[in-house]
Amino acid sequence: MAVQTKGKCKYCGKTYSKSYMLRHLADCKERKPLTADSKKCKYYELAIYGRYDKAYWLIVEIREDAALTVLDSFLREIWLECCGHLSSFHINGVSYDSVPVEGLFWGDPAENMNHKLKTLLQKGMKFNYMYDFGSTTELIIDVHDYREGEKRKEAVTILSRNMPPGILCDQCQEREAVMICMECYWGGEGGFLCKACLKKHDCEEEMMLPVCNSPRMGVCAYEGSDSYPEEFEPDIKNIKKVLAKPQK
Ligand SMILES: [Zn+2]
Ligand SMILES: [Zn+2]
Ligand SMILES: [Zn+2]
Structure with missing residues (x-):
């Protein structure tokens, strides 16, 4: 980015x-x-x-x-x-x-x-x-x-x-993304999803990682910090x- x-x-x-x-x-x-x-x-x-x-x-x-x-x-x-x-x-x-x-x-x-x-x-x-x-x-x-x-x-x-940084949803291009679908992301189809588009998304739930304020976002099983706010x-x-x- x-x-x-x-x-x-x-x-x-x-x-x-x-x-x-x-x-x-x-x-x-x-x-x-x-x-x-x-x-x-x-x-x-x-x-x-x-x-x-x-x-x-x-x-x-x-x-x-x-x-x-x-x-x-x-x-x-x-x-x-x-x-x-x-x-x-x-x-x-x-x-x-x-x-x-x-x-x-x-x-x-x-x-x-x-x-x-x-x-x-x-x-x-x-x-x-x-x-x-x-x-x-x-x-x-x-x-x-x-x-x-x-x-x-x-x-x-x-x-x-x-x-x-506030990343835009790849589906609607309108709202801020909250989750990344790793299946779509690695498949080259975007993957950033807002709350509404997440509900309509078909991929497996275990392929989702949260959007977080870190250079490790979307890597391995990284889900954000437990001790620091975003x-x-x-x-x-x-x-x-x-x-x-x-x-x-
Ligand atoms: Zn959306
Ligand atoms: Zn790991
Ligand atoms: Zn100052």
């Missing part, structure tokens, strides 16, 4: 494209500056997107002392997990696998994921991630920034995420506070 998607800024709720959002986040007016007495910690700002489908993207901040396992779990939870497949990061020519395989006769044996990000990442670098070595979903991770921020409990904080909610509390201020 070659559509450009937009997302909302965590701090001010304004809507921008991914590249503009990366610039905006650096000087968003609602993002609180560090105060002298706040506990500090260093974070990597990562822009993550589908290698073959850039409509799906995430901008997150992750603590430098988090291990690759933390990033792996986060990506699985928000975008990828279907049936516990293997995954792997590829950073500077080295593979870091969820389950490293010993004794492979090609290349060096892979590392595990118990490596802290600060020992591997530098601002400006890009690396790859693969989930499932069969029906692979491949991501590119761009280390966009490395900055000091207020220390938070959570290792990963979402700063922005693409809004669901759409990212910004911290609108900030905005409400500003609006509620009495006029002088």
Whole structure:
């Protein structure tokens, strides 16, 4: 899908494209500056997107002392997990696998994921991630920034995420699709169905997968995230506070 998607800024709720959002986040007016007495910690700002489908993207901040396992779990939870497949990061020519395989006769044996990000990442670098070595979903991770921020409990904080692209039903070309019929999809007959056209659709029910906001949509048995909503909610509390201020 070659559509450009937009997302909302965590701090001010304004809507921008991914590249503009990366610039905006650096000087968003609602993002609180560090105060002298706040506990500090260093974070990597990562822009993550589908290698073959850039409509799906995430901008997150992750603590430098988090291990690759933390990033792996986060990506699985928000975008990828279907049936516990293997995954792997590829950073500077080295593979870091969820389950490293010993004794492979090609290349060096892979590392595990118990490596802290600060020992591997530098601002400006890009690396790859693969989930499932069969029906692979491949991501590119761009280390966009490395900055000091207020220390938070959570290792990963979402700063922005693409809004669901809204895919049109292949049958009626009118309403938004909610399901994909994999039989029609792989048979080259579209396959995206809205609620109404789904009711009239003849294919087997087990061929249906839900439309979801992820680069793994329609792959293997992927049915969307159990822990994250389809759409990212910004911290609108900030905005409400500003609006509620009495006029002088
Ligand atoms: Zn903002
Ligand atoms: Zn699967
Ligand atoms: Zn329809």
